[in-house]
Amino acid sequence: AAGVIQSPRHLIKEKRETATLKCxxxxxxxxxxxxxxxxxxxxxxxxxxxxxxxxxxxSIPDRFSAQQFxxxxxxxxxxxxxxxxxxxxxxxxxFSYNSPLHFGNGTRLTVT
Amino acid sequence: AQTVTQSQPEMSVxxxxxxxxxxxxxxxxxxxxxxxxxxxPSRQMILVIRQEAYKQxxxxxxxxxxxxxxxxxxxxxxxxxxxxxxAAMYFCAYSQKSSGDKLTFGTGTxxxxxx
Numbered sequence: 001a002a003g004v005i006q007s008p009r010h011l012i013k014e015k016r017e018t019a020t021l022k023c024x025x026x027x028x029x030x031x032x033x034x035x036x037x038x039x040x041x042x043x044x045x046x047x048x049x050x051x052x053x054x055x056x057x058x059s060i061p062d063r064f065s066a067q068q069f070x071x072x073x074x075x076x077x078x079x080x081x082x083x084x085x086x087x088x089x090x091x092x093x094x095f096s097y098n099s100p101l102h103f104g105n106g107t108r109l110t111v112t
Numbered sequence: 113a114q115t116v117t118q119s120q121p122e123m124s125v126x127x128x129x130x131x132x133x134x135x136x137x138x139x140x141x142x143x144x145x146x147x148x149x150x151x152x153p154s155r156q157m158i159l160v161i162r163q164e165a166y167k168q169x170x171x172x173x174x175x176x177x178x179x180x181x182x183x184x185x186x187x188x189x190x191x192x193x194x195x196x197x198x199a200a201m202y203f204c205a206y207s208q209k210s211s212g213d214k215l216t217f218g219t220g221t222x223x224x225x226x227x
Contacts, residue, residue, distance in 0.1 A: 033214065042203060042217040043157070056214055088155055094213050098145070101213055103157035 002026050004104035006091050012110045013081050021076040021107045025093030031055070032074040033101060034066060035090040043090060049074060081111045114139045116206050118218035125194045126226050132179075133189045133221045135204030143209045146180065146187045151220075152200040160202070163187065191223075199225045 005024040013019050025032050031050045035043040045058035049068035060066075063081075068074045078085060088108050092101040115138045125131035137146070148160040163171045163180050170178050175195075179188045191198055204218040 031213065035215075042219050043215070045214050045216070048212065048214060050212070055212060058214070090157060092157075097212050098209055099213065100147075100159055100162055101215060102159075105154075105156050108155075 004091055004093050004102050006089075006104035006107050008107060009105065010108050010110075012112065014112055015081055015083065017081050017111075019078045019081060019109060021078070021089055021091075021109070023074045023076070023091030023093075023104060025072055025074070025091075026095075026102055029093035029095050029102070030072060031094045031096065032068055032072070033092045033094075034060075034074070034076050035092065037088040037090060037106075038084075039087070046076070078109075083111050085109060086111045114141075114144075114206050114208065114216050116204050116216055116218035118204055118221050120221045121219070122222045122224070124224045124226060125191070125198075127194055127196060129194055130190060130192045131194055131223065133191075133202050133204075133223065135187045135189070135218055137185050137187065137204070137206050137218075139185070139206065139208070141208050141210065145207045145209065145213075146178075147205040147207070147215065148176070148178070148187075148189045149203045149205055149217075150198075150200045151203065152197075157203075161189065194225050196225050196227060199223055 033048040034046040037043040046060040048056045052068045066076045088106045092103045146163045150158045205215040
């Protein structure tokens with residue numbers, strides 16, 4: 001079965017640079033969630049989209065922005081990167097409400 | 113705000129034995145979901161089991177079962193016949209039905225399986 005695809009798997013950036021993370025949900029899934037998991041921490045919710053509209057917002061810095069496109073894939077844009085942004089970024093998708101989230105394998109971002 | 117608490121940072125179990133991971137949560141809602149996710153060293157997040165708050169019957173998935181005590185706001189995971197592949201970080205998570213499927217995670221319990 002198709003899974004959630006995230007790219008790239010690994011990304012290394014320098015401070016103050018910009019990064020773009022991509023997420024391709026499972027076909028027919030209309031909802032996408034982004035999570036950030038710092039080293040040794042639990043995943044923290046950043047933002048979600050339902051039918052291409054932002055549906056909820058968590059602890060996402062103003063330096064970050066995201067959107068969901070007409071083909072339902074989503075991109076997380078991160079600017080003015082800081083060392084503390086180094087983390088594993090997960091994307092998850094679901095089909096409408098009250099259905100289980102399916103997670104991608106994550107993008108590991110390292111900021112040097 | 114909802115909170116999820118896992119009071120056991122680390123647990124250890126002998127292969128083939130049974131282990132129980134604890135989770136408590138706090139919410140004022142009556143309709144919600146609870147989950148256990150497994151995160152092996154590969155860092156992938158894998159859904160182990162899901163429980164709907166309105167269902168009194170405890171969810172079961174093969175060797176994994178839960179003890180859901182709604183009044184006590186407790187949601188423990190029992191792993192029977194532990195296998196080496198069960199070694200992972202286990203996260204308890206909550207989602208509120210009225211606000212989509214956004215998950216609030218606990219801090220996790222690292223499970224080691226001794227051969």
